[in-house]
Amino acid sequence: MDLKASQFLCSRICHDLIGPVGAVNAGMELLSDMSVPDEEALALVADSATQVIRRLTYYRLAFGAGGANGPRALIEARKLALDFMAGGKVTLDWPTEGGGTVDGPIGSGGVKLVMNLVLLAHDSLPRGGTVAVRMADMPDGVGVAVTASGIGASLKDGVALAMNGDDPGEALSAHTAVAFFAQQLALSLGRRIETIDAGDDEVRFAALLPRKTADD
Numbered sequence: 001m002d003l004k005a006s007q008f009l010c011s012r013i014c015h016d017l018i019g020p021v022g023a024v025n026a027g028m029e030l031l032s033d034m035s036v037p038d039e040e041a042l043a044l045v046a047d048s049a050t051q052v053i054r055r056l057t058y059y060r061l062a063f064g065a066g067g068a069n070g071p072r073a074l075i076e077a078r079k080l081a082l083d084f085m086a087g088g089k090v091t092l093d094w095p096t097e098g099g100g101t102v103d104g105p106i107g108s109g110g111v112k113l114v115m116n117l118v119l120l121a122h123d124s125l126p127r128g129g130t131v132a133v134r135m136a137d138m139p140d141g142v143g144v145a146v147t148a149s150g151i152g153a154s155l156k157d158g159v160a161l162a163m164n165g166d167d168p169g170e171a172l173s174a175h176t177a178v179a180f181f182a183q184q185l186a187l188s189l190g191r192r193i194e195t196i197d198a199g200d201d202e203v204r205f206a207a208l209l210p211r212k213t214a215d216d
Helices: 003-032 039-063 073-085 108-123 177-188
Strands: 090-093 129-138 141-149 194-199 202-209
Touching: 039 073, 039 108, 073 090, 073 108, 073 129, 108 129, 108 141, 108 177, 108 202
Parallel strands: 090 129
Antiparallel strands: 129 141, 141 202, 194 202
């Protein structure tokens, strides 16, 4: 990923953290003006600090150099996704049985790709809704489908161009950096993300993930 794309991805992360960090700061200012701590201000600080930790933990695994390995890697990714969306307008439908998991482990790059697909689906729901994750064992790997369902669900402007695998040009921005990163990650695994803006308030993302190898 080139320097410009990295800068936009950093901008996206900072944008997502400014809100809860600002709330922590505001809560601390309230507490400093009180002789006796106010329960509401304490709750604001605690909740906002939890949001920061959850988002940073998710981004570290989704974008960072480290990765989750082992048979429980997808379970960990699912838990982080649940935490990431907790208290928001978007809910997660990712069952641990019946198509939500697979028998064999996938590589760390595949886990990252799933987490990025979840982020893309989340970003496609400006008015809230549901992100559904389903997986299936296939001869050439693990098929994963992530669906965003909700009122007004749609691909953000420039997302399709950012995912075309070539130079996205002016389509690359802080709003589309995750889409560009996700497609580059897929291409590095010898795969590609397919997107369907199905209308009827639904957007789908799909990819075929490689299974875990000795090098993962």
